[in-house]
Amino acid sequence: MQKNRKHIRHLCEAALIAAIYVILTYLCAAVGMSSGAIQLRFSEALCILAIFTPAAVPGVALGCFMANLLTGCALWDIVFGSLASLIGMLGCRALKKHPYVAPVPYALANMIVIPFVVKLVYSAPEALPLIFLTVGIGEIISVFGFGIPLYLALKKHACRIFK
Numbered sequence: 444m445q446k447n448r449k450h451i452r453h454l455c456e457a458a459l460i461a462a463i464y465v466i467l468t469y470l471c472a473a474v475g476m477s478s479g480a481i482q483l484r485f486s487e488a489l490c491i492l493a494i495f496t497p498a499a500v501p502g503v504a505l506g507c508f509m510a511n512l513l514t515g516c517a518l519w520d521i522v523f524g525s526l527a528s529l530i531g532m533l534g535c536r537a538l539k540k541h542p543y544v545a546p547v548p549y550a551l552a553n554m555i556v557i558p559f560v561v562k563l564v565y566s567a568p569e570a571l572p573l574i575f576l577t578v579g580i581g582e583i584i585s586v587f588g589f590g591i592p593l594y595l596a597l598k599k600h601a602c603r604i605f606k
Contacts, residue, residue: 456498457505464489464506465513472514482557482578486510487585490549491594493535494542504529519564527556542594546586554579 467486476483486506492499507528511521534548558574561567567574 453496453498456496457502460489460492460499460502461506461509464503465510468506468510468514483581484585485589487549487553487582488589488593490532490535490546490586491542491590491597493532494539494545494594495597497536500529500532500536503532517564520560523556523560524553527552542598543591546590550579550582550586553582 464486467489468484471482471484471486489499489503489506492503504525508521508525511524516524528549531549531552534552535545538545538548554575557578558571561574561578562569562571569577
């Protein structure tokens with residue numbers, strides 16, 4: 444019985460994280476910040492949740508998949524963007540004992556994969572090095588500028604939120 448409760452809680456946490464990711468991405472999409480060569484997603488800050496719960500790994504990956512699907516991204520963006528998020532989240536979870544460097548794998552996975560998607564799938568006119576730079580800056584702002592403050596806020600209350 445206890446194992447079932449834990450499994451259900453894990454599923455609920457993952458679903459909630461995915462839903463929050465989608466909502467935050469929609470907010471960014473509403474002002475044109477969530478896609479393209481220059482992108483900034485508040486939702487990327489949720490990668491920091493991997494420090495607190497393993498449910499964040501599938502939650503963020505599923506949230507990325509759903510957000511990309513619902514905002515009209517191309518199929519290859521949906522697939523490779525979600526894979527980049529999943530790989531990055533696995534790295535974040537592996538570094539959970541080092542919260543200030545834990546977001547690095549997430550940022551790197553997206554900084555490496557997304558520029559190729561933007562250039563090849565969307566035929567972005569910008570040079571690939573420029574897309575690497577702009578996506579990289581957006582990732583750094585998202586995962587560190589928004590993610591670390593989220594970590595600090597949750598650190599005080601994590602024992603009550605993520606048991």
